[in-house]
Amino acid sequence: MEKLNKSDIIKEQVISIQGLYKSFGENSVLNGIDLTIHKGENVVILGRSGSGKSVLIKIIAGLLKPDKGIVNVLGMDIGSIDEKQLLKLRLKIGFSFQNSALYDSMSVRENLEFPLIRNSRHLTKKEIDHAVEEVLEDVHLHQTINQMPSELSGGQRKRIGIARTLILRPEIMLYDEPTAGLDPITCITINELINEVQERYHTSSIIITHDLTCAKATGDRVAMLLDGRFVAQGNFDEIFNTEEETVKQFYDYNFIN
């Protein structure tokens, strides 16, 4: 038997996944995923397009059902959880979508108010306004409050999407490609934001990306997904000092291009 790592005993596990399988029809996407996320940790998941990264975090958020395996989030088993518990759990999970998924028909203010009003109907107008201003301050986008999502840039949309999840004070943040399609400078501000969120809200996060700069800046730990399995895990330098061909390929590709 493997010796238990000392830090594993001390740190609380917020997400623990064992032997997770998921396929869509004939297309098997996840083939035996094992992953543990500890409290307060930022874990980066790297992987090529179509390797099932989005599917993995959608399973964690209960948007997709696992075919096989154990997915335990904050002490609850996603596979066997009932509706009511799932709602409770979701309040503790923030999900930043790959394409932001802002509500097109609502202004920035309404986008931010929406989850809050619907989940705590007793709040006064003043309390809601205060919460909205606070999260907007967090993402440094106070001036956009009355704009519509269609008027925002890609980077602004990402940040409003993050603000919209922060308003519910999540314990876990799931970022789906937070820097995809953004220019390098904007990427850096998003990376900083992710780290600020970790500090200020004490969140544990999964950050999905194929941007190595983002991985290096935000990840306490990096895991590499290939063919529906994690092929390497460790801190950034450990991962990219390996001799493993597939991992190196990813690294080379990223820096040549």
Next chain:
Amino acid sequence: MSLKKREHITTKGLDDYFLGIYNAFKFVRLFFREVFKPPFEFKEIIRQCYEIGYKSLPLITLTGFVTGIVFTKQSRPSLVEFGAASWLPGLIAIAVVRALAPLVTALISAGKIGSNIGAELGSMRVSEQIDAMEVSAINPFKFLVVTRVTATTLMIPVLMMYFAFVGLLGSFLNVNQNEHTSFIAFFQSAFSPISFLDVFTGLFKSIMYGFTIGMVGCYKGYNASRGTEGVGKAANMSVVISMFLIFIEEIVIVQISNWIRIA
């Protein structure tokens, strides 16, 4: 292609077909489960009624008016031939209240409102806005589907009555011009052959059509497939399927109301 393979494909098509019906049935059942469960989204229902009802008024006004005038013009020669031009208002009223208003309103709404709902929910599904609601512990079915289906079920009957009114108004203008009938005389002879059963059946039909249009649009949009072409397909299928269902409902309801009329 070998026989065996072909057989496999047919059964798969059949399986998908029944699976589709089963899923649609589950969707409708979920609606009835959620619609009476508080908290109610009154504000959103009113907003949807405005979107669906008020914004369709120009189109309904135009079609209603034109239908009334054209139908009157086309019917006049045959009635005049039998010296029965005075029956014109009554004939038009029967046609409008029993058949034209419910059916034409429903078909126009299927095209305008149904495709709108399909496209709107479809793009929300494709751009993951529905998933975003779900992960913030909001019930998207209740907020998006229940409100829209409630709104169409309420507003299509209202639009139908408005259509009937505008249609008769158009008819009156034409009759007034040709036979110099007064407003009061026109409506008196128009309403005399209309029975309670006619009005009731018209309303009942419209409620059914409204429910159908909302339900089909929501079902297609809510279950739109991934990718942008999913949105167009959802909008398109909403119109085709709801029109098809409307015709079937029309046939069934007319048949039943005729039995009642005879009995």
